Amino acid sequence: MHRHPDDDPRRQFRDMEATLLLCPRCRVAVPVRKRLLLVLPEGDKFEYVCARCASTCGTKIERPPPPQFVR
């Protein structure tokens, strides 16, 4: 029996675990969830939340790609 990997229901879960950050409460590197916090003029601010205890492990501002200068 051959199963296509895309049919694996755990695929999304594995993708979610791709990012590991040190959690201040768990004191180990934990899988985190990325959550959009704020939309700022300089970019979108994301928060990384521990999947175990829901503590904030870090934040990051993703800057939008530079605007294209149209001639």
Ligand SMILES: [Zn+2]
């Ligand atoms: Zn934690």
